[in-house]
Amino acid sequence: MKKHFFKSFIENIYLFLMFLFLYFPIVILMIFSFNSIKSTSNWGGFSTRWYVQMFSDDALLGAFGTTITIAIIAALASCVIGTAAAIGIQGFRSKRLKGLINAVTNLPMVSSELVMGVSMMMLFLTVKIPLGYFTLLLAHITFCVPYVIVSVLPKLVQLDAGLYEAALDLGAKPFYAFRKVVLPEIKPGIISGMLIAFTLSIDDFVISFFTTGNGVNNLSIYIYSSVRRGVNPMYNALSTVMFILVAILLFIINKRSSSKTGDSPIGVLG
Amino acid sequence: MGKHLIEFKNVCKTFDDTEVLKNINLHIDENEFLTLLGPSGCGKSTLLRIIAGFEEPTSGSVCFEGADLCGVPAYERKVNTVFQRYALFPHLDVYDNIAFGLHIKKLGSKEIDSKVRRVLELVNLKGFERRTIGSLSGGQQQRIAIARAIVNEPKVLLLDEPLAALDLKLRQGMQLELKNMQRELGITFVYVTHDQEEALTMSDTIVVMKEGTIQQIGKPTDIYNEPKNAYVADFIGESNIISGIMKHDCLVNIMDTDLECVDTGFAPDESVDVVIRPEDIYILDPDKGKITGVVESVTFKGVHYEMVIDSNGFKWLVHDTAKYEVGSDVSLLVKPFDIHIMKKS
Ligand SMILES: Nc1ncnc2c1ncn2[C@@H]1O[C@H](COP(=O)(O)OP(=O)(O)OP(=O)(O)O)[C@@H](O)[C@H]1O
Ligand SMILES: [Mg+2]
Numbered sequence: 001m002k003k004h005f006f007k008s009f010i011e012n013i014y015l016f017l018m019f020l021f022l023y024f025p026i027v028i029l030m031i032f033s034f035n036s037i038k039s040t041s042n043w044g045g046f047s048t049r050w051y052v053q054m055f056s057d058d059a060l061l062g063a064f065g066t067t068i069t070i071a072i073i074a075a076l077a078s079c080v081i082g083t084a085a086a087i088g089i090q091g092f093r094s095k096r097l098k099g100l101i102n103a104v105t106n107l108p109m110v111s112s113e114l115v116m117g118v119s120m121m122m123l124f125l126t127v128k129i130p131l132g133y134f135t136l137l138l139a140h141i142t143f144c145v146p147y148v149i150v151s152v153l154p155k156l157v158q159l160d161a162g163l164y165e166a167a168l169d170l171g172a173k174p175f176y177a178f179r180k181v182v183l184p185e186i187k188p189g190i191i192s193g194m195l196i197a198f199t200l201s202i203d204d205f206v207i208s209f210f211t212t213g214n215g216v217n218n219l220s221i222y223i224y225s226s227v228r229r230g231v232n233p234m235y236n237a238l239s240t241v242m243f244i245l246v247a248i249l250l251f252i253i254n255k256r257s258s259s260k261t262g263d264s265p266i267g268v269l270g
Numbered sequence: 271m272g273k274h275l276i277e278f279k280n281v282c283k284t285f286d287d288t289e290v291l292k293n294i295n296l297h298i299d300e301n302e303f304l305t306l307l308g309p310s311g312c313g314k315s316t317l318l319r320i321i322a323g324f325e326e327p328t329s330g331s332v333c334f335e336g337a338d339l340c341g342v343p344a345y346e347r348k349v350n351t352v353f354q355r356y357a358l359f360p361h362l363d364v365y366d367n368i369a370f371g372l373h374i375k376k377l378g379s380k381e382i383d384s385k386v387r388r389v390l391e392l393v394n395l396k397g398f399e400r401r402t403i404g405s406l407s408g409g410q411q412q413r414i415a416i417a418r419a420i421v422n423e424p425k426v427l428l429l430d431e432p433l434a435a436l437d438l439k440l441r442q443g444m445q446l447e448l449k450n451m452q453r454e455l456g457i458t459f460v461y462v463t464h465d466q467e468e469a470l471t472m473s474d475t476i477v478v479m480k481e482g483t484i485q486q487i488g489k490p491t492d493i494y495n496e497p498k499n500a501y502v503a504d505f506i507g508e509s510n511i512i513s514g515i516m517k518h519d520c521l522v523n524i525m526d527t528d529l530e531c532v533d534t535g536f537a538p539d540e541s542v543d544v545v546i547r548p549e550d551i552y553i554l555d556p557d558k559g560k561i562t563g564v565v566e567s568v569t570f571k572g573v574h575y576e577m578v579i580d581s582n583g584f585k586w587l588v589h590d591t592a593k594y595e596v597g598s599d600v601s602l603l604v605k606p607f608d609i610h611i612m613k614k615s
Binding site: 160162163165166167168169170171172173174176177180181184185 | 322323324343344345349350351353355356357358359360361370371374375418419422
């Protein structure tokens with residue numbers, strides 16, 4: 001009994017310390033985003049002046065717009081491409097081929113972002129697509145697709161192949177059968193995949209850094225280049241907003257995947 | 271007899287080098303109740319899936335109303351299937367599952383409504399319209415699967431072990447219902463089962479299959495009374511199968527005993543399989559019958575007793591309403607026309 005108590009006490013302390021180190025800096029950052037003076041160490045009273053300043057900064061709002069539009073388009077596009085790819089992979093009769101294609105699609109998820117970013121940049125330069133909004137979008141779609149595949153594929157595996165056949169049997173043309181029978185069954189996976197893609201796209205810095213150009217900045221690049229010029233509490237405010245946005249998205253994704261089935265596609269996100 | 275509705279000509283099917291169907295020749299007539307009967311894995315479902323359009327034959331052809339089915343997609347075929355694993359749409363309720371095919375045919379909502387209600391009554395599930403699929407028992411799901419197929423009034427209904435999940439009483443009820451539906455609606459049924467009793471009670475024609483080949487096609491009475499070989503005889507009911515030698519026409523020798531029979535056309539001294547049904551054997555007092563033996567076991571089966579008679583090591587299975595005590599000496603008698611002689615296979 002006593003031993004059990006001791007053990008759980010240690011466990012709780014450990015957990016507490018872990019969360020402290022993980023989230024303390026973020027909490028500090030959030031608090032100081034409401035600081036009324038420019039100091040990062042002294043508290044000068046509560047104010048929302050950095051938030052006001054943030055929303056009147058045109059360059060920042062432009063970058064914010066880029067981030068959001070890229071995230072939305074990348075999420076939608078990767079969700080279409082990824083779902084189609086997952087259906088294709090599931091359709092392979094040969095187990096070996098299936099495994100191979102699966103491994104290839106998973107590779108971008110485990111390989112370093114740096115490698116992805118640099119290689120995509122090289123590709124764009126080689127085929128002479130000028131770096132800018134379009135290449136940034138292409139890069140984001142590319143790195144999002146595997147995550148959609150990973151979250152749709154388990155749903156397809158669960159899906160009774162007989163359902164699609166049953167729809168055909170009742171006279172449904174293949175696309176109608178897909179829309180009416182397959183899609184509703186794998187929709188949770190598609191939406192989870194889309195949310196993951198959206199979150200990753202908002203969050204991405206490394207790949208964006210290498211694949212954009214021509215003065216097109218998204219938020220993370222904008223912050224990176226501004227912070228180098230000098231710290232401004234406005235970025236605290238900005239980081240707070242982004243952190244909360246991403247946290248909400250992650251919360252939704254986790255809630256979805258844990259309420260539906262045990263296999264959480266978010267596992268790959270750590 | 272009507273014209274041939276479906277015709278299989280030399281159909282073979284291989285999956286990754288394994289032959290699942292071997293040279294199938296078969297025709298199915300209009301309004302026929304045809305049953306595919308065979309043990310698990312003999313290719314019954316595969317045959318059905320070829321008719322439905324989910325598999326293409328590796329070689330050979332399948333014709334429907336005289337036209338080759340090759341290349342006709344499943345959704346254009348005038349058949350509906352009751353799937354072995356139901357394949358009900360889990361995101362739709364009972365009503366929408368049944369109405370699925372009717373919506374595709376673009377019927378009016380009033381017509382759909384009355385059809386769905388009628389078919390629900392037919393399968394004894396009135397009032398289940400708004401139930402979700404997940405909330406139904408296995409037997410109820412099976413009946414919804416039947417309703418969903420039959421509501422489309424197809425030319426041919428393919429049923430893959432549609433009653434396998436039901437208890438005996440419900441199964442017998444549904445057997446009658448299905449048979450009635452088939453007669454009333456004038457639909458051709460192709461029915462898959464591995465239950466020989468079900469096959470015998472429901473079918474116009476039975477096709478007995480073994481490892482991808484057709485062993486025998488015939489009316490239930492023919493299959494039961496005149497099985498073509500020992501395999502069919504054994505599969506279609508309990509039998510005593512014993513090796514024998516055909517002395518000449520109408521005389522067979524088993525266990526050193528000559529027995530009169532009615533079969534002809536065998537070579538002199540040809541070795542054959544002799545099949546005798548347990549209910550065709552009479553147990554008599556010793557020295558009254560031809561074959562002697564000792565009662566080894568007696569089991570009460572409701573209407574009759576099932577007895578095992580040991581005769582020089584061969585164990586005869588006998589059904590009789592009279593009971594003989596274990597250990598008593600008896601003799602057995604079989605009438606000539608109850609002895610079925612088959613070529614060795
Ligand atoms: N898609 C497939 N790929 C490879 N082999 C298959 C495929 N479908 C069926 N088979 C094989 O073909 C054989 C016949 O299968 P089928 O489903 O037709 O049997 P069945 O007679 O319906 O059996 P059961 O009574 O168990 O349903 C089996 O050995 C099965 O493993
Ligand atoms: Mg089967």
